[in-house]
Amino acid sequence: MANIEKRISKQGQISYRVRVRLKGHPTQYATFPRLTDAKKWIQDTESAIRNGRHFKASEAKRQTLSDLIVRYLEWVKARNTKRHVDVEHKLKWWDNELGYMILADLTKAKINETLEKLSNTPKKNGAPRSHATVNRYAVALSHALSIATNEWEWLEQNPMQKLSKLPEPRGRVRFLDEEERKKLLYACSQSQSKYLYIVVVLALSTGARQGEILGLRWPDIDFKRGAIVLHDTKNKERRTLPLTGRALALMKEHQKIRRIDTDLVFPARSGEKPIDIRESWLVAIEKAGIENFRFHDLRHSAASYLAMNGASLAEIAEVMGHKTLAMVKRYAHLSDAHTHSVVSSMNERIFGYETK
Numbered sequence: 001m002a003n004i005e006k007r008i009s010k011q012g013q014i015s016y017r018v019r020v021r022l023k024g025h026p027t028q029y030a031t032f033p034r035l036t037d038a039k040k041w042i043q044d045t046e047s048a049i050r051n052g053r054h055f056k057a058s059e060a061k062r063q064t065l066s067d068l069i070v071r072y073l074e075w076v077k078a079r080n081t082k083r084h085v086d087v088e089h090k091l092k093w094w095d096n097e098l099g100y101m102i103l104a105d106l107t108k109a110k111i112n113e114t115l116e117k118l119s120n121t122p123k124k125n126g127a128p129r130s131h132a133t134v135n136r137y138a139v140a141l142s143h144a145l146s147i148a149t150n151e152w153e154w155l156e157q158n159p160m161q162k163l164s165k166l167p168e169p170r171g172r173v174r175f176l177d178e179e180e181r182k183k184l185l186y187a188c189s190q191s192q193s194k195y196l197y198i199v200v201v202l203a204l205s206t207g208a209r210q211g212e213i214l215g216l217r218w219p220d221i222d223f224k225r226g227a228i229v230l231h232d233t234k235n236k237e238r239r240t241l242p243l244t245g246r247a248l249a250l251m252k253e254h255q256k257i258r259r260i261d262t263d264l265v266f267p268a269r270s271g272e273k274p275i276d277i278r279e280s281w282l283v284a285i286e287k288a289g290i291e292n293f294r295f296h297d298l299r300h301s302a303a304s305y306l307a308m309n310g311a312s313l314a315e316i317a318e319v320m321g322h323k324t325l326a327m328v329k330r331y332a333h334l335s336d337a338h339t340h341s342v343v344s345s346m347n348e349r350i351f352g353y354e355t356k
Contacts, residue, residue, distance in 0.1 A: 002042045004035070007066070009100045017067060020045050029067040059154040065106060066099030068154065072144040075151075090140040093118075103148075108159050111141070119166070131166035138163065175301035176204075180290050187288040193280035195266045198250045200284075200298060205247040207302035207320050210295050214274035216265040218258065221251060230321075239321045303328065 005017045016038040020028040028045055032038040069091045077084040097114050098106065119134045142160040149155040176184060181204070188197040202213050212230050220229050226248055228241040243251065254265070262271035281295055299320070306316050316328045 002046065004038050004042075006035075007031075010096065011100070013100060015064075015100065017064075017070070018042055020049075022046065022049050025049050027071065029071055030062045031064040031067055059152070060104040060156070061102060063103050063154055064099060065101050065103060066095050068103065068144060068148050069095045069099065071152070072147055075147060087140040087143075090137045091144060093137065094141050103155055106159055108163055111138075111160060111163065130168075132168045135165045135168065138165065174293060174297045175304040176290070176293070176297075180288070180293075181301070183288040184284065184290055187284040190287075191280050191284050193275070193277055195275055196277055196280045196284060198247075198254055199266060199277060201247050201250055203295070203298035204302055204305075205245065206241040206243070207299050207306075208241060209299060210277075214266050214277070217263045218255070218265060219263065221255075221265070223248075223252065223255070237321070241319070 001022070002018065002020045005019075007015050007017055009015070013033075015031050015033055016035050017031045018029065018038045018041060020042055028049075030038075030041055030045075032041065073084065073088060073091060076087065094114075097117075098110065101110070115134055115138055118137060119129055119131070122128055138160065142158065142163070145155065145158045145160055149158045185197070185200065188200045191197065199210075199213055202208060203210070206213075206228065208228070208230065216228065220231065221227075221243070222229065223243075226243045228243050230239045230241065258265075259267060259271060264271065264274055266275050267273070268275045285293060303316050303320055306319060307313075311319075313328050316322075317324070320328065322328050
């Protein structure tokens with residue numbers, strides 16, 4: 001089965017994108033400037049596949065970046081829906097900018113030039129675009145090119161393989177001080193949303209992400225052990241969170257009035273998906289008079305409280321689900337007192353009698 005899609009680029013160029021699908025064989029894509037060439041390629045390709053004569057040696061000269069993006073989005077959607085949502089709009093931007101280019105002509109210089117254009121283009125609100133944002137666009141395209149190189153053999157090598165990233169500032173550490181925490185929790189307890197207060201308490205006590213909390217289902221909660229098991233995490237690894245104190249008490253009370261038509265812990269009215277707390281969160285933040293604070297900063301707050309209460313960086317990484325210690329070093333300065341205490345204790349054991 002084959003189909004032809006007519007496309008018109010921003011520059012007004014007409015092209016024909018072709019897709020050939022035969023059962024038992026990988027889907028083939030190609031783009032041509034003329035319809036007659038597209039139709040001929042369909043006939044030749046289908047015939048070659050049926051007769052076992054199809055080779056991909058010249059794919060880079062036949063496929064465009066647009067072809068690659070279309071196939072990659074199908075590929076990633078079948079494997080990781082969250083990543084598909086994250087990269088789709090970024091790759092569509094690349095499609096609009098360079099989709100017309102034949103892969104063989106796609107160079108590091110051209111990609112760099114396009115990234116510079118993105119970096120110099122302000123956001124819709126007029127604010128400058130951050131280096132981190134530009135780097136995310138680069139990563140999205142680089143992964144697509146890597147798959148095309150290693151999995152599909154459309155390219156000999158990824159042209160972005162040695163592309164330098166823009167320097168990014170150190171990770172943000174914004175956490176609630178004691179007074180802010182009291183004000184925020186009070187504002188959440190007065191919210192019209194019946195779930196906001198408990199969601200915020202869970203975020204502060206466990207360090208879980210918003211999506212992880214809102215996606216909780218009752219089977220994920222083990223009240224006997226006092227634990228929450230996260231199955232669908234950012235790192236695609238199962239993670240267990242301790243559920244203790246105020247958070248455990250609230251969850252036990254919440255369980256008593258749970259809905260029986262869904263196993264979601266925090267369901268929307270329909271019961272088919274989690275509740276959306278964005279509006280109620282913004283209202284609570286405003287009422288509490290807290291500035292420059294996002295929901296994700298509750299996660300930073302939890303990590304910061306752990307550091308200030310003597311947790312090691314390895315322990316913080318374990319609770320937060322970070323794969324490397326480098327990701328939690330931003331909290332190192334908050335655990336200086338604990339580090340000093342550990343070193344002092346060691347010195348006392350080794351040199352204590354000599355100093356006395």
